[in-house]
Amino acid sequence: MSHDSHELITADVLIVGGGPAGSTLAWALRQAGIDVLVMDKAEFPRSKVCAGWVTPAVFRALDIDPGRYAEENVLQAIHGFRTALQGGQGVHSEFPGEPVSYGIRRIEFDNYLLQRSGARLLLGEPFKTMRRDSGCWMVNDRVRARLVVGAGGHFCPVARFIGAKSASETVVAAKEIEFELSPDQKAQCPVNGDVPELYFTPDCKGYGWVFRKGDYLNIGLGREDRHSLSRHVEQFLEELADAGRIPASLPAKLQGHAYLLYPHARQTLVDDGVMLIGDAAGLAYRQSGEGIRPAVESALLAAEVVTACQADYSVSQLQRYVARLRERFGEESTPPRLPEILPPRLKQLAAGWLMRNRYLSKNLLIRRWFLRMDETDLTTGRAWV
16 A cells, blocks of 8 residues: 555554564454554565474464465475484484474565555555654654554664663574575475474584475574674585585575574563564574564464553553563573573583484474474464374
């Protein structure tokens, strides 16, 4: 939807950011009959760096039939994982039966969610200013809303505006690339689409991946130590190319992004007429770095609270959202677990043992930490597998 640049636009709720968190909230609020406007600096479809795997729990929460989604979009079913320490022998964890995860392309997935939200859209409009005006917010001096929701990811401008910051942030920085394989590359690529490959760094500060989604290949690496990221990425790519897992030359440079891990993030999540969801709230899972499921779930929790507020978006009313997040994800500042405080040498030895043990690799590393298969669905209250 296009708007004249001088036109005053009004909405009950303005969502800044059209990714999975923002579009999910818009969809849920529209179902409740609330007038919603989604603003994003990008035009959609837009490219988004992301490994791009989502669990069946995400599709259930969003009420999306994977089969119907796959009719017009890439949807790579996943039935196993190959895990290893960099330079070590890999272990294959197999999950027969229904897919335990799916590979999506964010350029498709995000656009699909945004278009089906039913919300009014203001695209190609960057967030610049925000001021209070007679109990409402004026954004960019042209959008008037009672509630502004920050859904703009790690660098969300709404989060910056309300001074949301962490006392001890654990920031993961990542670089990745996704590209279409040429016919020759497809014929030679040894990576199976239903078995993504995960490679953990020797110092246990991150991991890399190789993930094939049909005709597309996604390669990346993320670390908590952002200062040496480029060096680790270069080494990772060289090892993969030497092993014949990826093409010797890539069509473009890897792109970077960053996000906070929960519960290390200790953000200001609500203020009068303002709330944060998804990566803007620092909700990525600690063990895997996955952000899509917590983004979607935070949006659904926010929708429950916003609907119950009945247009009273005071900070006291919005605090119920913070309480719901803590119920779902735990307290923000929990004590470090044993693996996090082990000396580096012991941590590396423990990681090597874990990667070589087929039972633990499958049931602890993949099933519990990565897929969170023992965690109950937000919508059904039951474990999803």
